[in-house]
Amino acid sequence: MLTQYSLKMPKQVFGGENSLDRLAECLQGVKKAAVFTDAGIEGAGLLEPVLSRMKNADIPYDILKDLPPEPTYSQAQALVDAFKSSGCDYIIAVGGGSVMDTAKLASLCATDEYGIRELLDEPLKARKTIKTLMIPTTAGTGAEATPNAIVAVPEKELKVGIVNPEMIADTVILDPEMIKKLPRKIAASTGVDALCHAIECFTGNKANPFSDIFALEALDLILNNIEKACDDPEAIQEKINMQLGSFYAGIAITASGTTAVHALSYPLGGKYHIAHGVSNAILLMPVMRFNESACREKFAAAYDRCIRPKKHLDTEGKSNAVLEKMDGIVKHLNIPTSLAEFGVPKEDLEGLVKAGMEVQRLLTNNMREVTAEDARKIYQEVL
Ligand SMILES: NC(=O)c1ccc[n+]([C@@H]2O[C@H](COP(=O)([O-])OP(=O)(O)OC[C@H]3O[C@@H](n4cnc5c(N)ncnc54)[C@H](O)[C@@H]3O)[C@@H](O)[C@H]2O)c1
Numbered sequence: 001m002l003t004q005y006s007l008k009m010p011k012q013v014f015g016g017e018n019s020l021d022r023l024a025e026c027l028q029g030v031k032k033a034a035v036f037t038d039a040g041i042e043g044a045g046l047l048e049p050v051l052s053r054m055k056n057a058d059i060p061y062d063i064l065k066d067l068p069p070e071p072t073y074s075q076a077q078a079l080v081d082a083f084k085s086s087g088c089d090y091i092i093a094v095g096g097g098s099v100m101d102t103a104k105l106a107s108l109c110a111t112d113e114y115g116i117r118e119l120l121d122e123p124l125k126a127r128k129t130i131k132t133l134m135i136p137t138t139a140g141t142g143a144e145a146t147p148n149a150i151v152a153v154p155e156k157e158l159k160v161g162i163v164n165p166e167m168i169a170d171t172v173i174l175d176p177e178m179i180k181k182l183p184r185k186i187a188a189s190t191g192v193d194a195l196c197h198a199i200e201c202f203t204g205n206k207a208n209p210f211s212d213i214f215a216l217e218a219l220d221l222i223l224n225n226i227e228k229a230c231d232d233p234e235a236i237q238e239k240i241n242m243q244l245g246s247f248y249a250g251i252a253i254t255a256s257g258t259t260a261v262h263a264l265s266y267p268l269g270g271k272y273h274i275a276h277g278v279s280n281a282i283l284l285m286p287v288m289r290f291n292e293s294a295c296r297e298k299f300a301a302a303y304d305r306c307i308r309p310k311k312h313l314d315t316e317g318k319s320n321a322v323l324e325k326m327d328g329i330v331k332h333l334n335i336p337t338s339l340a341e342f343g344v345p346k347e348d349l350e351g352l353v354k355a356g357m358e359v360q361r362l363l364t365n366n367m368r369e370v371t372a373e374d375a376r377k378i379y380q381e382v383l
């Protein structure tokens with residue numbers, strides 16, 4: 001555990017029913033706002049509640065929506081370029097992690113000094129020059145709370161995280177309306193992503209008292225709500241709890257960091273374009289089983305805090321019960337657990353190991369050291 005720690009959070013967060021009504025006060029003094037989004041969000045009717053409030057407040061806007069899910073850095077740059085020629089002085093992101101990350105990058109790249117390509121090598125040099133407001137529509141990446149933006153880098157066949165505290169949003173609106181109709185498949189994979197954030201941050205080397213508070217509350221909310229939130233369209237309170245849980249897990253990332261699940265999942269997104277939440281779900285249990293001996297006390301603490309009703313168990317029993325709970329969730333949500341379903345051939349094993357081992361930024365957070373041989377065994381389990 002870290003002995004020194006810090007926490008940076010968005011300056012203002014609005015949550016709860018109709019919190020979108022606070023939009024007008026967030027936009028005071030704004031001349032023209034850029035609304036970053038994508039076609040899926042527009043198709044789901046989620047732009048309308050935002051735009052109608054902007055019209056009521058007489059705030060001019062441009063919509064920037066030409067963004068695929070999990071963009072490459074060039075695709076994200078194209079949207080940033082469109083933003084730069086729009087003359088907007090404020091950024092609103094309405095979407096999942098793909099949209100929020102691109103909007104966050106735009107806030108650093110509004111001057112001509114840096115493009116996203118440069119930030120891959122020198123993430124900390126750029127400064128935010130445009131304020132950002134995040135309205136997440138998945139629950140989720142927690143990108144509304146983190147200093148990270150993840151882009152695919154095709155030449156490396158990897159996804160790469162750009163981390164700069166300046167990217168932490170100025171304002172966040174967590175309105176349940178935005179996630180109430182999330183399709184089950186997206187709710188399941190993005191929900192497991194949030195679960196991974198919570199458990200990885202709690203069991204990582206960078207865990208600390210600040211991150212533990214948020215990681216454990218996130219874990220409690222996610223473990224006890226994810227199944228119903230995904231299964232039952234009417235389970236509004238469970239969906240709200242997932243929205244809160246994914247936001248708290250995002251704060252835990254800012255204070256701590258993810259570990260081997262995310263590290264080994266980056267090549268799966270980068271090379272095979274498997275959705276981020278799905279690739280994490282595939283790796284969650286193999287990595288957690290690998291970590292169990294090193295993280296037993298932490299898993300047992302998670303049991304004490306998050307599992308109800310409790311049984312009389314020793315430390316190992318509690319640890320295994322937490323692993324079983326997570327395993328049950330991944331199975332219940334019918335997320336694929338094998339790479340075979342994505343056409344990944346067994347011959348690609350060595351390439352995966354090489355690419356995964358490059359993600360040392362996250363692997364060094366893992367409490368149990370991950371060698372290339374360990375990574376090979378973990379990938380073999382899911383091939
Ligand atoms: N910045 C961070 O801290 C962080 C953390 C984790 C993941 N990420 C990144 O975020 C990206 C993934 O984001 P995501 O999982 O939120 O998915 P996403 O943003 O890629 O969206 C996936 C699809 O779901 C659709 N969608 C989103 N919300 C919807 C809704 N309410 N109703 C209907 N359709 C909806 C989108 O249109 C899109 O087609 C990846 O690039 C990942 O690497 C970033």
Ligand SMILES: [Zn+2]
Pocket residue numbers: 141193194196197262276280
């Ligand atoms: Zn993630």
